[in-house]
Amino acid sequence: MTQLLGQFINLLGAVLLMLAFAMISQRRVLSLVHLFTLQGAVLVVATAVVGYATSQPHLFVSAALTLVLKVILIPHMLHRVIDRLEVRWDTEPLLNIPTTMLIGILLVIFAFNLGLPIARFSSTIARGTLGIALACVLLSFMMMITRAKAIPQVVGFLSMENGLFFAATSATYGMPMVVELGIALDVLIGVLILGVFMFQIREQFDSLDIRHLERLKED
Amino acid sequence: MQTDPTQWLLLDWAMVLIGIWLAIGVAGVWALRRFALVSHVLFPLGGAVGLGLFALALAALFVPAQVAVLAIGLPTLPFHLRLDALSAFFLMVIGATVAGVSTFAAGYFRQGEGTPPGLMCLQYHVFLASMAGVVLADDAYAFMVLWETMALSSFFLVTSNHRVAEIRRAGYVYLLVAHVGAIGILMCFGVLQANTGDYSFANMRAQSLSPFWASVAFVLALFGFGAKAGLLPLHVWLPEAHPAAPSPVSALMSAVMLKTAIYGLLRVLFDLLSVQLWWWGVVLLAIGLASGLFGVVFAAVQSDMKRLLAYSSIENIGLLAAGIGLAVLFSAYGMKPLAALALTASLVHVASHALFKSLLFLSTGTVLHATGERSLGKLGGLMRAMPWVAWVTLVGVLASAGLPPTSGFVSEWLLLQSFLFTPGLPDPFLNMLIPVVAALIALVAALAGYTMVKFFGVIFLGQPREPRLMQAHDANAWQRRGMAWLLLGNVLLGLLPIQFIQLVDPVTRKLVGDGLGPTVAQHGWLLAPTALERASYGPVFFLLGVAACFALAFVLVRRLYHGRIRRAPPWDCGFPWQTARMQDTAEGFGQPIRQIFEPFFHMQRELPSPFDTQPRYKVVVEDHFWNALYWPIVDAVFRAARLVGLLQQGRIAVYLLFSFVTLVTILLLVRQ
């Protein structure tokens, strides 16, 4: 039974990676937010399953917190921001999408290679997924770098945090509650600040294209 | 060499046959302008000799190695020759291809094309003799002499039509890169002889170099043989030289000469060097894949049919290098059966590429002969005027695209099978790279299909883009005989891969210590390199299956319904005018590739605007390597030459001063 649960967690990790990859190849901002919501939901299920399989009740609390924050609250805020700013499309990203995907593959190989020796030493139920979680983090980071509008960058930042959370769950059965609450609060404040930031950019430049920020450089 | 002919070894007979080639060449000089004699007697005779060499090499695969020493050469280093399994395999490929190409050439050459026919006969047969000699050479001196002869004679062949400036330039680039490569090979031999002063291969085999020097030898060999084979970045001569040469020569260069470079690489890597390192395999894989992808992407955007085939040759050589790299990788980790599988895949590809590429080049030769056009923009609809050539070319095109049941598919199948076994490698990083490599090979194969559909479709199908194409004549008797022989080879290799692998077995046993022969022989008509449940392929059954469905459908439809046909103008959605210019051009067919793979190309575009009264569209697709690598080197060389040129002051006093300074320096040195 435990083996089946282990494989199920591996499957959820694979779905997480697939969603991270899908986010890179998405052009539309709304679909991006939907994918992020889905990623949060998968994370909730994964945390709950790990908690059930190892009989650690504090992971259930973790899962509930993630549910409230990442599946309900933050997507709601993002939708409101999108409505207020009337964003629908993203412009062409800085690198074209096939090149981004190719770099993504190289990052995945790199992350898997890093994760392999650590996985051999770990004894948790989901040890194979450390490489996957690392890959998610790197892919989201790359998404932040290669996008030209502000909202995909915010989504990238949030999904990076998703990856880190999954890494923590799979490798060490979750972080201490205090650390987790602290991180959750940080993320919330971060999103609030970024929301304010986006309004400011929009007011200044009449567009959310971050390349306009380069004009602020002193010459 | 004994005087009694019945006691002669196979190697002695091989030398006799090569000697006959040289004799034919000399006879050509004697009959310098006697066109009929040269083309209808001497060339077919050369082809027959090629056939003899093929049969001889076939027999030589199964006997132990034979050596001979010829009295020519340096006093301390006479020519050593050796006929072992590796030489015999490549000699077989050379002989079979030459038989077909020489017969074709008998019907191809016409009078008055720059070089007198007798001179061309000499250059051609010296080329053949030197290629056969290269694979027989057993010491560095013989090898280099024959290699140089091969390069020089092929240079003269490439510039046969020397009145055209472009062809002269192409020949010059070819000669330059060939010599740069030759320096690499020479230095490699210098490293391999490990300071013993004995340059024979037997001595080099006995040496065991330290990993550092072995790696130096590997890099030099890769540089030197890669320049001749056309691997990136030393490939720039291929797309210039192959189109410039007459078609039979292009066929030989692409099909056979590139393979002598592969022979050299195999000889150095597996025979002369005693161990292989894993990173050599990775480097070979990387360069092979880069060449493969580069070659096929460029082939897809060409508008000259011979340049397209030249880039396709670069792609195939890249795939060969990738296969050899995999074999080196397995061999470095001691996984002999898998190394044998990868090496078998490469050797089958060597033979299959030689056969189908020469067939394709010869068919472009017939098209050129019949229409005088090389540009794809002026061809089209030739299937009606030249049906024999078109159907034969179709088989070659299917083989080049790697489709079952042809020979191209067999080598691709074996190569992909060897990739599937790589998760057994000890290094996890390599394990992860290998699926990516297999994916790239699949991509290259798919793009090759795209290119070949463009090649066949634009030349033979559709409407003729020039009105006079309808008067094109089909291949003549000699051309047909040559192409039929190569077609037979293609078909047999595709349908009887098991028997061919038995021929490859002695070669892989010699090189990596294991072979597929016994495993493959167990299952009759099915090719199963490991176990039958794991993977199997039966080309004969495949072909029979498709043919049976074809025949059954044909017969049943006619029996149950009817077989009436009515001819009418084409439908074309009811559009009344359909001129030849409305169909897709070669540039149009390559446009998706230009768009998707844009970073590969260096494009210069001239686009019309909607307001032009006479709109003009022009796109020139070039190779980045010229601007990034070659022109900077040329500029640096010119600058260095100019610096040295400062010495040439033009005043006598300065030159006398040079002599004076030299004299004083020598006296000072002597005084020490």
Add this chain to the structure above:
Amino acid sequence: MSFGWTGALSQLLEIVLALALAPLLTGWVNQCRAWLQNRSAPPLLQPYYLLHKLFNKESVVAERASPLFRAAPYIVFGCMTLACSIIPTLSTDLPLTLAADAIALVGLFALARVFISLAAMDIGTSFGTLGARREMLIGFLAEPALLMVLFCASLISTSTSLATIVETLAHRELAIYPSLAFAGVAFTIVSLAENARVPVDNPATHLELTMVHEALILEYSGRHLALIEWAASLKLFAYSCAGLALFFPWGIAEAHAPLEMLLALPTLVLKLAIGGAALAMLETLSAKMRIFRVPEFLATAFLLAVIGLLVHILLGS
């Protein structure tokens, strides 16, 4: 897997079943699409009536068509029939799988694609050559993606023979393979592209700028068109059965239990019905893509399949 009478019988049964059921599958998908789009559907057996009508009609061939044009429909039909006969639908006891494995299956599809593209270029009209170019464009990315998907399954079962793959996957204890999840998504994308379905190509369109498959067969009529339409439904059948065999292999009979085939037939029909409805749902929910978004779409499939292979190596499953 010795060649015995049961093997020959099950092989023959499978070929006949494929030929008979393929137009039914197409008809079912069209029905589901019609229901989802709130219009009344053509009868379920409409594709059969179409084939019968086309076979009866005279074949009108362009004056300048070559023998290649007339031979291509038969070749394509032969390739698709052979493809259907090596994919285990009812049973894995198929002697022909010894002659052609997964790589040869991809090669079969490529062979059919090359011949139909050449036939389209044969007449020399702008539509034919446009269709040929687009078909090869879609094909050159779909073919490696399909090969990688099959490799994912091959790595798990250490074999490229389709019969062995299905037996291994059906026989493991209920196990979830994450690499197959990636392969599944990639396979869905490739099937949509290769079978000329929305979002890659609209099978019901006749607008010149949006045609791919239709442009290829524009000049065919009569029995040639009938064979090509039948081959297209056989291709959809082959892809559906391949998907079912790789990802939902339960219910297929084994070599030593020929009577299980009686149970396998209703299972197959049920699985195909659900698959067809899912395909219709996918088609209705998607919009057709611009032609140059299609390579990106297929590149996503290709890279997903490669990641599936990498996940397999990482996780060992």
